[in-house]
Amino acid sequence: MGFRIAIQLWSVREECSRDLEATLRSLGSMGFEGVEFAGFYGREAGELRKILEGVGLKAVSSHIPYVKLVGEEFHRTVEYALELGLKSMIIPSLPKEMRSSRTSWIEFSNMLNALSDQMPSKGLRIGYHSHDYDFMAVGDLIPWHYLSRSTRRSVILQLDTANALMGGVEPSQLLDMARSLRERLHSVHVKDYTRRLGRQIILGEGDVPWRDLLRILRHGGTEWLILEQEYYPSSPLDSIRASLKNLLNLLETL
Secondary structure, three states, rough: OOOOEEEEHHHHHHHHHHHHHHHHHHHHHOOOEEEEOOOOOOOOOOHHHHHHHHHEEEEEEEEOOOOOOOOOOHHHHHHHHHHOOOEEEOOOOHHHHHHHHHHHHHHHHHHHHHHHHHHHHHOOOEEEOOHHHOOOOOOEEEHHHHHHHHHOOOOEEEHHHHHHHHHHOOHHHHHHHHHHHHHHOOOOEEEEEOOOOOOEEEOOOOOOHHHHHHHHHHHOOOOOEEEEEOOOOHHHHHHHHHHHHHHHHHHHHO
């Protein structure tokens, strides 16, 4: 199965705030098939869906703060997601108090499982996006590894390649992680990181072992590669264009 390529709209958040439709049209013209939201810019779900249809983009998923998935907010969030046409909702990060102890990670794992149990009847999946702190020990627990063992297989583990390296994961360990998680990596955030400079960089110019990683992800069943650009040597759109070009070139060599 071939990959589908989306863009995380956090990469162009200021552009989207200024002119959402024009920004989405520019991204569609680059060759992206879908988008992952990180906020909805005050728009109704039906309005967003119509804009996406007009520029030929698919709503793949959205980063949803955990507070929008508890209590009465849960039902409103699910309703919006379904109207927009999302297939998954990804918790993008956790506040410090929810990740500072072993107990807090156990509680979060239980929360993910409880949410996942409610998703099939809604036609959605729940997931969690990795940050650097997910790979750093909390007592005797490495949060990301713990979540991979303790959560339902239906929970998407959205690996962020640059964040993993920022958290101390070696490139060879990144490959091992991709091999072991397989279909749980339904979507992966593809971005690059250089340890020498200690920062993100244009995709293909850093330390992520892209060819090996992409082969493993393709074999394991990853469907969406979601490009996220947080390093801008030029304008955000031009920086995205450079990373996308390198990604497409890499895919051609597989």
